[in-house]
Amino acid sequence: SYVLTQPPSVSVAPGQTARMTCEGNNIGSRSVHWYQQKPGQAPVLVVYEDINRPSGIPDRFSGSNSGNTATLTISRVEAGDEADYYCQIWDQMWDSSGDHRGVFGGGTKLTVL
């Protein structure tokens, strides 16, 4: 099954740029989505289909995807951006089952110093 690998933690000072990666085999051929989750809250979609932002998400959040790495970039980081961030794809199993499944990365904890 397809595996998404994220670094456990990223730290950045306020006002700087945070980059969080999501690695997978030829992930550039997949459509990658990103979620932000703050403690005690449900996940919130922040980037979908590699580069798109839902309404209400600041343009400081951006995404890219190429080769074996997808990246979520947060510019001008604020204290309120401190959260866990998860990447996700929708995967089709190419075995006889024809199953589809959701796949999440393990998550990256963003710490704002």
Added chain:
Amino acid sequence: EVQLVESGGGLVKPGGSLRLSCAASGFSFSSYSMIWVRQAPGKGLEWVSFISSRNSYIYYADSVKGRFTVSRDNAENSLYLQMNSLRAEDTAVYYCARGVPANYYFDSWGRGTLVTVSS
């Protein structure tokens, strides 16, 4: 405004059963696929199940296949997860979410309901 509200969580003994519900409002429920995602305490997100808008397609994670059953009632704007043969490792907050095709991202989530499996 899209709203998803889960209910039905609680404490259950290993081997027991529980049925979760997700009440949807603020959108055309029958037009959307829905999913369940869970999160064990202190752990990451785990996709659990998918059901298409008209029940044509249903998928499960290997970890729950054969034990959990997803269903929906479009007339009642409700999604369900019947969980049988529960194990300690099923302890988690269970979220329902709305799925957007074709690349299936999850654009709206409920607040979740906690399921604890313990003797």
